[in-house]
Amino acid sequence: AAANLTEVFTNIKSILADKKPNESLPIGFDIFVLLAEEAVKNGLDAISKECLRIYLSLDAPNNQFRARAFLAQAKLLQPTSSEHPEALEKPIAYVLKTIELCRKIPKYHFLVFNASVVYSELVRPFLKPHFRRFLCQSLSQVVKALEAIDDKDY
Structure with missing residues (x-):
């Protein structure tokens, strides 16, 4: 491949x-x-x-491919270790940009769910004591977006 x-x-x-x-x-x-x-x-x-x-x-245009580009960018920037939580800022920003773009357009709501999956992959290594505080705000935004789109698939 x-x-x-x-x-x-x-x-x-x-x-x-x-x-x-x-x-x-x-x-x-x-x-x-x-x-x-x-x-x-x-x-x-x-x-x-x-x-x-x-x-x-x-x-x-601001369509699904722009959102998917943001998610690919987030994956590229994924930190290789959990020693530096500040390394999460850029990839999380791309995930949140995806969510912001897609939550407004019903036919792209599936990408809000996809963004939440990418988010969970990004933050998983940081879900441990003393690191969770770095995730509170962004996790809240992701959850609110999922609730707002009210997609029955998730």
Whole structure:
């Protein structure tokens, strides 16, 4: 899978390199998010970062792909140890941005649930004495968002 993702990424970069300055993008914006998500899953952080950088630099609409880009960014920034709780600030900010974007649009409410899952993965190592205080405010926001959307699936 990693070789295929690398090949796709290389092909996309060559398409972008061939694009003239005022020419519209010959591929959909969403491809960058889809590729970033798969790259994160496969440990290809450099590809994921570059795809997200490209996507977020485009004038992409506020839709599910922007929300998914925020979640991929949160996963990329996930702390590798629980020794530094301040390292949670950026990834949690991306989760909360996702929630804020999606709670207003009923067809994207499923992404509020997805964001809560990413949040739980991020904070799990910090659910221990003396660290929980770093999570109170953000956990409260996540729970309130889940309650507000009143999705019967969660």
